[in-house]
Amino acid sequence: MELQQVVLVNENDEAVGAMEKMEAHRKALLHRAFSVFVFNSKGEMLLQQRAAHKYHSPGLWTNACCSHPQPGEETAAAAKRRLQEEMGFVIPVLKIFDFIYKAAFDNGLTEYEFDHVFAGEYEGPVLFNADEVQDICFKTMPEISNSLQTHPQKYTAWFHLAFPRIEKWWGERYNKHVA
Numbered sequence: 001m002e003l004q005q006v007v008l009v010n011e012n013d014e015a016v017g018a019m020e021k022m023e024a025h026r027k028a029l030l031h032r033a034f035s036v037f038v039f040n041s042k043g044e045m046l047l048q049q050r051a052a053h054k055y056h057s058p059g060l061w062t063n064a065c066c067s068h069p070q071p072g073e074e075t076a077a078a079a080k081r082r083l084q085e086e087m088g089f090v091i092p093v094l095k096i097f098d099f100i101y102k103a104a105f106d107n108g109l110t111e112y113e114f115d116h117v118f119a120g121e122y123e124g125p126v127l128f129n130a131d132e133v134q135d136i137c138f139k140t141m142p143e144i145s146n147s148l149q150t151h152p153q154k155y156t157a158w159f160h161l162a163f164p165r166i167e168k169w170w171g172e173r174y175n176k177h178v179a
Helices: 021-026 075-087 141-150 157-178
Strands: 005-009 015-020 031-039 045-050 065-067 094-104 110-121 133-139
Touching: 005 021, 015 021, 021 110, 031 075, 031 157, 045 075, 045 141, 065 075, 075 110, 075 133, 094 157, 110 157, 133 141, 141 157
Parallel strands: 031 110
Antiparallel strands: 005 015, 005 031, 031 045, 031 065, 045 133, 094 110
16 A cells, blocks of 8 residues: 655645655644535535544544645645545535644644635535545535534534635625525
8 A cells, every 4th residue: 555645835835845644644744735615506515424443533524525635736636536535526626715724633643734625516426435434414504503513522623614714605605696
């Protein structure tokens, strides 16, 4: 099995090197990542529950998919590739925003990521990869917002940070569609 490399970056998202993924997480080095948020035509967001054996945040709910581009791989292309690998479909994705976050986990690993956030729309079957995903569901933005407040421990660290911005973006976009 080939070890996955991540792109090490500075706070301006300029590549400064590459490193094996787990080593970058052990050393808490800033690296490039992406998160993909998917919505259906009713304005509901696709959530995934991470598989129980994931190296961090197992069993927690989060956005449709997230991962890291490989060295030399364009970030939007990586997002589409990973969406296919995790959820079984590919859609056009639009870059919405990016942010940096750092979250330490009980297992000694730290996510320190420059996260590129993409969004897209999808109608159809979700044939998720059971090695990556334990379960899926579609929820409305108010349902997610309420659940984040009442059960924050059920969601990943990055989802807590990205959701308010994606909620604002989707609200502006969705309201234009129904106006």
